[in-house]
Amino acid sequence: MLKKTSTLFILCLIAFFINTEAQKFKAVLTDSSNKPFSGKVILYMSKDNRNPKTGAVGIASFPCYAVNATNIKSGGSIIFDDKALSYPVKLSEIERGKYFVQAVWD
Secondary structure, eight states: OHHHHHHHHHHHHHHHHHHHHSOOEEEEOOOTTOOOEEEEEEEEEESSOSSGGGOOTTTSOOOEEEEEEEEEOTTOEEEESTTSEEESSOGGGSOOSOOEEEEEEO
16 A cells, blocks of 8 residues: 555656646736636747737747637636647746747737
8 A cells, every 4th residue: 555655656756747838928918998808819929029920930939839719718828838839839838038928819
């Protein structure tokens, strides 16, 4: 019994560390129209450009992520993680560092 308990504890500990290492971003909808949002939310990132969504695709590579949102009310949020549609790499593989970030609710 002790061996099963120890194994379960180690598996839980590994799962905890894997989750704490994963990159995640939370985008909150602040819309005064009070209409629920459904559509795509795009997260643009850049190390150099303060306005990442204006970057030119193909000239300089910049990370970009997208998720679908359904019926998100003002004050509601969505999470960007490894399940997001990603370019050029998923969030857990992005180069560590400081980024300018913009979320666009499209």
